[in-house]
Amino acid sequence: MLIKRTFNILCNKCKSRYSVPRLMLASTHLDDELPKAIKSGQFFKCTCPKCGQIDRFSYPLLYLDTRYNALIQVLPDKVDATKDVFFDIMHSLEKECSSFKYVRLVQNYLELAEKITAFEQHRDDRIIELCKIYYRIVLKEKQPSFNTRHVYYYVTDKGQEAFSFSDDNGNVQRYLLNVDDYMGCYYYALDLDRRFSNEIKIDYEFANIYFSNFVDSLETDINYKQEAKMKVALDLFGPSKHSDELIDAGEQYNKAYSYMRDNQSLLIPHVFCAKCGAEIDENDRFCFNCGHPQHSM
Template identity: 25%
Template sequence: MSTEISKPVSCPRCGEAVETRMWPGVNAEVNPNLREQVLQETLFNWTCPACGYVAQMAYPCLYHDKGRKFMIYLIPNGGKTELDAVDVDHAFPQIGYVQKRVVSSLAELKEKILVFEAGLDDRAVELVKLALASVVEKKDGQKPQEGYFSFADEEKNRIGFVFFFPGKPEAVLKTTRLDAYRRSQEIVEELHPDQKGFAAVDPELAQELLDTYREED
């Protein structure tokens, strides 16, 4: 079951205290409507009824999909270090079989959901994203500022990512062969056994894996 709380939030513009509904725990199976709001990027939207100020209010949230066996802990502007003091798998052996990730932004939360729902290994996805971003930079002459997984199509043998460039508000979709993902999966399975507890699987990890692979090659 999802966890709902209500607490007052002061408007940054007018100072009005607004009683605000929050979801520190989201169960995707029990409340699919909350899943949809996360993917539509509306769950964390906040509007001040007094002055109309609109903001995206991120707060710690544990997203759980029991059927697909994954949990994602959103810690805005934080990261895995805040969870290091807790041996999650030892303290809660009943979730030892679940893939657990920690993210620091709403965009990363959405991306992880899409990756796991597609049945993909997020470590391999990050490697493909890193490689494709390098290709895009060489071809277009501009380094992507951010990139996120978009889709995987087995029938068409394509995997796609959206990239954002400095000074350009619109995302650009770039794709490559799904074979690149399969090769990346072989690499991560060889170099990086999946971690216990809530792990950060991000571009920094992908770069570390790529560097290690090049050293050993």
């Protein structure tokens, strides 16, 4: 059963009020042109019968996208009794929700359009949100006076994914989505997931390739790191062939470091985060400690 509600709209131009009927549920199964209408804003358009002013407004809408097995609820902050309708719908679909691959809650039709765009571009919409944060920080570093008010993810007329940043004064800055930046955010998210997961699995067999019998220890203090470096040095160069004694450990380490520096598969250079000073891999897109982006655009 499709639930229809009537909304009282205040015209932004002539300030007159008029009523607009709207369906509370929309599905691509019933209308394959629905995603296009939502992304263009046509679906949420209303026209004042008195002055002809065209406005768009967000209202509680349950959107079902059968193409991607997604359920998205639009629930604006400022809604009244329509919240009860929303909870009634969600309660009736409680069992069905578990069968959806994606279940999302957004606040307006622009956020709904973003989710649809992300699915159509075969992007993880959660990573897109991380990309927003990343580009917002980069923009702030390049233009400190630009105070971002809204960020919008979309696809240009040329088919390029982009982010639009706007401030309270109507100024707009745009960034095209860089694949490397997207993947950087993706691996950052994976790294966070690993760090805070209670089910961390360690591949001892792989680790044993470089650290021999030293992989049983999980300590990360300075003494452990230094001892591990010495172990690598000994594994690479072994005892001196001219003496029964080992070559000085410091000299061994210097040789080992030089060797690994020339073989990048064995060594990833480290740098220090410009914000918190944490030691991180040179190729990391974000600092694992504070989240600060490490590469400018």
